[in-house]
Amino acid sequence: MARRNLKTAALVSAIAMHGVAVHAEERYGIGREATPAEIAGWNIDIGRDGTALPPGSGSVERGRIVFSEQCAACHGDSGQGGVGDRLVGGQGTLASPKPIRTVGSYWPYASTLFDYIRRAMPQNAPQSLSNEDVYAVSAYILSLNGIVPANAVLDAKSLAAVKMPNRDGFVSDPRPDVHNH
Amino acid sequence: MSEDTTDKRVREASRRRFLQAGAALAGGSAIAGVGGSTALAEQGNNLPPNVPEWMKAPGDPMGSQPYGTPSVHEKGVVKNISKTLPQYISASGRTPLQELDGIITPNGLFYERHHGGVPTIDPAEHRLMLHGMVDRPLVFTMEDIRRFPSQSRIHFLECSGNPVYTKPYGKTASDLVGLLSCAEWTGVPLKTVLDEAGLQAGAKWIVAEGADAAALTRSIPIEKCLDDAMLVYSQNGERLRPQQGYPLRLLLPGFEGNMNVKWLRRLKVVAEPAYSREETSKYTDPMPDGTSREFTFYMEAKSIITRPSGGQKLTTHGFHEITGIAWSGHGKIKSVEISLDEGKSWQQAELQEPVLTRALTRFRLPWYWDGTPAVIQSRAIDETGYVQPTLAELVAVRGLNSFYHNNAIWPWRIDANGEVTNGQA
Numbered sequence: 001m002a003r004r005n006l007k008t009a010a011l012v013s014a015i016a017m018h019g020v021a022v023h024a025e026e027r028y029g030i031g032r033e034a035t036p037a038e039i040a041g042w043n044i045d046i047g048r049d050g051t052a053l054p055p056g057s058g059s060v061e062r063g064r065i066v067f068s069e070q071c072a073a074c075h076g077d078s079g080q081g082g083v084g085d086r087l088v089g090g091q092g093t094l095a096s097p098k099p100i101r102t103v104g105s106y107w108p109y110a111s112t113l114f115d116y117i118r119r120a121m122p123q124n125a126p127q128s129l130s131n132e133d134v135y136a137v138s139a140y141i142l143s144l145n146g147i148v149p150a151n152a153v154l155d156a157k158s159l160a161a162v163k164m165p166n167r168d169g170f171v172s173d174p175r176p177d178v179h180n181h
Numbered sequence: 182m183s184e185d186t187t188d189k190r191v192r193e194a195s196r197r198r199f200l201q202a203g204a205a206l207a208g209g210s211a212i213a214g215v216g217g218s219t220a221l222a223e224q225g226n227n228l229p230p231n232v233p234e235w236m237k238a239p240g241d242p243m244g245s246q247p248y249g250t251p252s253v254h255e256k257g258v259v260k261n262i263s264k265t266l267p268q269y270i271s272a273s274g275r276t277p278l279q280e281l282d283g284i285i286t287p288n289g290l291f292y293e294r295h296h297g298g299v300p301t302i303d304p305a306e307h308r309l310m311l312h313g314m315v316d317r318p319l320v321f322t323m324e325d326i327r328r329f330p331s332q333s334r335i336h337f338l339e340c341s342g343n344p345v346y347t348k349p350y351g352k353t354a355s356d357l358v359g360l361l362s363c364a365e366w367t368g369v370p371l372k373t374v375l376d377e378a379g380l381q382a383g384a385k386w387i388v389a390e391g392a393d394a395a396a397l398t399r400s401i402p403i404e405k406c407l408d409d410a411m412l413v414y415s416q417n418g419e420r421l422r423p424q425q426g427y428p429l430r431l432l433l434p435g436f437e438g439n440m441n442v443k444w445l446r447r448l449k450v451v452a453e454p455a456y457s458r459e460e461t462s463k464y465t466d467p468m469p470d471g472t473s474r475e476f477t478f479y480m481e482a483k484s485i486i487t488r489p490s491g492g493q494k495l496t497t498h499g500f501h502e503i504t505g506i507a508w509s510g511h512g513k514i515k516s517v518e519i520s521l522d523e524g525k526s527w528q529q530a531e532l533q534e535p536v537l538t539r540a541l542t543r544f545r546l547p548w549y550w551d552g553t554p555a556v557i558q559s560r561a562i563d564e565t566g567y568v569q570p571t572l573a574e575l576v577a578v579r580g581l582n583s584f585y586h587n588n589a590i591w592p593w594r595i596d597a598n599g600e601v602t603n604g605q606a
Contacts, residue, residue: 027377030328031311031319038320039312042447045388045398048456074268083268095471099582106473107462116458119396120297123270126394170465170475175586177578178570 046115050160053114056131057155060148063140066133070122079103079144084123088144091165104145108170110162113138135159260290261355271296271395273340275359279487284335284506284533284541286362288417292438293424294340294360296459297394300444304428307392309412313450316379323428326412329369334411334434335540337363337508339480341437341464341585346576350605354490354505357591357603358483361508363541366432368413371406380450388455389431392446399440399464400454401433405478409434409539412445434539435510436478437585439464469580480510482569483588484517484544484561495550495599503530503546509563510539516562517544523556524571524592530559550595556604558592572605 046052068077074084079102081087090100099105103113118134120126129137139154147162148154154162227233251258261275273294276286286292293299304323312318340360344350351357375387380403387406391397401410411432414421421427426443433440439459454460454476466474484507489495507514513536518527530544544559560569572589592604 028329028373030325031321031377034310034312034318034320039310039318042310042390043312043449044396045390045449045455045457047453094467094473095469097582099467099471101462101467103462107458109456109461112456112458112461115455119398120394120458123297123394126297126396169472170461171468171472173474173477173479175474175477175479175481176567178574180570180574181568 044115044119046111046118048109048111050111050156053111053156053159054131055156056135057153058132058134058136058139059153060136060139060143060150062133063136063138063143066129066137067140070129070133071137074123079141087141091145094166094169102145103141104147104165106166106169108164108167110138110142110147110159110164113141114159258290260293261353261359270298273360275355276362277353277355278359278361278485278506279354279490279493281487282543284363284543285417286364288364288419288422288425291362291364291416291422291425292338292340292360294438295393295395295424295443296397299423300393301423302392302428302444307428307444307446309429309445310447311374311378311450312447313388314381314384314452315375315450316381317377319378321374323414326369326374326414326429329373331367331369332411333365333367333415334409335363335365335535335537336432336434337361337480337539337541338432338438338441339483339508339510341439341477341480344587345584346572346579346581346587348606350603351491352603352606353492354485354487356491358485360438361541363508364416365418366411366413367415367418368411368429368432371410371412371431372408374412375406375450378450383452384450386451386454388447388449388451388457389440389442389445390447390449391426391442392444397439397442397459398455398457399442399459400451400457400476401431401436401440402476402478403450405433405436433478435480435512437464437480440478464585466579466583466585468583477586478510480508481586481588482509482511482514482561482563482567483507484514484559484569485591486519486557486559486593489557489595489601490593491601491603493601495595495601497599498550498552501548501550503548503557505544505559506541507544507559507561508539508541509561509565509567511567512564513538514542514561515564515566517542517559518562519544519546519557519559521548521555521557524558524590527560550599552597552599554597555595556592557595558590558604560590 074082075087076082079087087103090102090105093100114134117137135154139152142148143150258277258280261277266272276290276292307323309321343360344357385403386400388398388400413430413432429445430443431441431445466477486505488504507517517530519530520527530546533543536542562568569590575589594602594604
């Protein structure tokens with residue numbers, strides 16, 4: 001608070017020097033208010049608990065088609081990877097000498113899958129898929145990993161309810177962790 | 182003991198070692214063939230006693246280069262970009278550290294990492310939105326941002342995958358740790374802008390989002406946002422380059438590069454992290470037991486000798502300056518030690534002023550090379566007392582698959598011909 005008071009004092013004195021008769025505030029008065037519509041247009045973040053997942057739904061079956069059209073060129077026909085990351089498999093390998101990190105083996109939250117596909121995929125045309133197709137592709141990738149059944153239809157509620165195999169696999173940063181002196 | 186006294190002591194010790202080394206060499210037969218001691222005139226039209234051709238006619242006129250570029254003879258000094266990357270939209274390019282002097286990276290050689298290509302953003306149409314747990318959600322134009330009281334500070338920026346723990350380790354200093362650069366940044370403290378919106382009780386994190394095709398998002402702890410975080414619009418005196426986030430980026434001194442979100446368009450104040458793809462499936466550090474460390478922000482102390490370093494060659498016996506750079510995300514570099522004998526013994530390098538917090542620090546050690554093979558390496562010690570570890574010490578704790586935050590000591594092997602190669606390869 002001391003710094004804030006100093007800043008206020010500086011503003012007051014600057015205003016006094018220039019003889020400008022405005023009420024001294026703690027703020028600079030820079031920027032304008034963001035409208036709810038502006039915020040809604042840009043804020044597409046999904047919480048790890050599924051907060052803010054949009055209405056709509058998508059099936060594994062539909063996801064298979066969208067995936068082959070939009071994703072397979074980089075991630076492989078069955079998510080085995082290519083120019084893009086491998087998406088499938090690897091469960092049970094994380095503690096092995098050759099861990100395989102995929103959506104199925106590594107990602108802690110299914111909602112992050114929706115968030116990432118919607119904001120950044122496909123790489124050549126991000127934010128071009130409908131919410132329904134994002135649900136569908138998410139469902140398809142989860143089904144390839146055996147996390148949801150092949151007949152699954154995912155929406156806000158069911159996607160948020162998916163428990164990923166590696167959800168509890170993360171620990172906080174213990175560094176400095178090397179005691180060498 | 183004051184810093185000045187310490188500096189003098191180190192300088193004096195360094196001078197003594199230099200003189201002793203020289204005396205030892207002068208007393209032995211190894212001096213034979215040392216460069217500069219033999220008169221052997223060179224031949225060439227531009228060499229003495231002839232007058233060089235570039236003195237016999239005027240040079241290029243004023244205006245031939247409205248934005249200056251390096252000498253044509255330096256055209257090999259460019260970013261180190263692999264020719265065999267799987268793709269170039271989500272990719273990285275490295276600073277040629279071994280070609281540079283001092284601590285400031287030229288803007289054209291600053292390392293790059295982007296996840297959805299480099300956007301071309303019209304600053305007139307760029308906006309920063311600040312919302313979430315604030316009293317007044319706000320939108321700023323670039324003109325608005327530049328109206329705030331400004332600051333300029335020198336800080337390094339480093340990718341946390343620099344290098345990974347597994348072979349092949351690369352040949353040059355750039356191959357190894359070239360995802361590292363340092364610049365003078367100008368912008369506004371993030372705290373100033375947050376005060377403008379008014380943080381609400383319970384605000385613990387800020388999610389930053391870029392206006393690139395990856396809409397890259399990272400969560401920043403509020404303590405960092407209120408400490409030394411900056412919204413940056415200029416780098417080394419000029420506006421940010423597109424590759425560095427033009428027209429606006431976040432700068433979090435000492436935190437891993439990925440968090441310093443470029444093309445910054447949105448800051449959302451929240452109670453818990455976003456758990457975005459970049460802070461869960463990437464930028465988490467796998468451990469041998471199958472767990473992974475999350476939110477590993479700090480770049481720990483590190484150093485590398487840039488001359489002589491991998492890919493270079495000592496063409497003559499005799500005097501060579503060993504020089505390199507050291508840095509720490511936790512503050513200032515306290516000292517740098519150099520070993521010339523495969524890590525058996527260590528001596529103090531001289532630190533070039535200024536030694537700044539969370540900035541590159543240049544170090545030097547005078548050295549006489551007598552032609553015998555040597556392994557040279559540096560280790561940094563920062564103001565917290567942390568000592569840069571060896572690769573073996575790191576791997577013993579983290580295994581080979583940890584990927585991020587490898588800050589190991591890196592040795593260079595010098596053979597009898599003066600060829601310098603990676604000491605770990």
